């Protein structure tokens with residue numbers, strides 16, 4: 322129980338927001354309430370519970386990061402929030418129960434998955450055209466998004482002509498083009514080299530500050546989570562992983578790379594690192 326009194330640690334898993342008084346469920350944000358995700362093993366037909374009764378919330382306009390050991394179910398949770406994976410429990414986005422994919426949710430995954438036969442502009446316009454925007458309006462909106470991610474000059478290029486970082490910018494522009502209320506990011510920068518990743522983190526900070534989308538980010542990088550997020554939800558090791566602790570970042574915004582020099586940054590990253598190390602060593606903090 323001592324964990325809750327440590328600097329940076331706010332509370333153990335529990336009923337979402339029961340004690341913090343925020344009203345994410347009613348008018349926006351993401352509420353994950355008692356969610357379990359199960360898979361059936363193909364050969365044995367055995368049911369494996371990847372995620373076990375996880376609860377957390379992302380308030381409207383809030384940025385929450387989800388970290389945890391590899392295989393603990395981070396992507397499964399994100400897919401459930403996106404309505405792409407069935408789950409037990411309840412998930413609401415913008416106050417609506419998630420039952421299937423919803424256009425108000427934008428997603429960016431680790432690999433860019435752009436249409437190779439469309440140029441950058443065509444890729445960013447695609448979702449807009451699908452939802453029925455006229456050609457000129459879609460083009461204008463796509464160009465606006467390309468400006469936001471710094472790719473105006475590359476609008477006519479094809480995905481294979483772009484670097485990995487540029488492809489992820491296109492992906493981000495594509496997700497933002499339809500003006501989603503919620504942004505789900507699953508290790509969007511994991512495939513990038515360290516320098517490009519830092520540039521993209523800066524870029525995401527700036528874009529988030531401009532757009533204030535309710536954002537849920539899955540990442541392996543502790544410093545990325547602390548740099549970007551308002552709160553970091555730490556999951557325990559799978560199977561049947563649960564919320565181990567939620568760490569309040571509490572660093573001022575707007576932020577940039579310099580925030581890494583703040584002693585609070587070090588404190589939060591250390592705390593999360595400790596939690597993950599204990600998980601790897603098989604001595605979870607909650608059992609101490």
Ligand SMILES: Nc1ncnc2c1ncn2[C@@H]1O[C@H](COP(=O)(O)OP(=O)(O)OP(=O)(O)O)[C@@H](O)[C@H]1O
Pocket residue numbers: 360361362371389390391392393394395396397398559
């Ligand atoms: N389609 C599937 N069928 C069966 N099992 C699955 C499926 N998808 C995921 N799993 C299992 O569920 C567990 C959680 O997987 P998931 O990909 O959500 O973890 P993760 O935390 O995102 O891992 P990583 O950090 O490596 O990306 C793993 O044990 C995985 O093997």
Ligand SMILES: [Mg+2]
Pocket residue numbers: 395396397
């Ligand atoms: Mg994953």
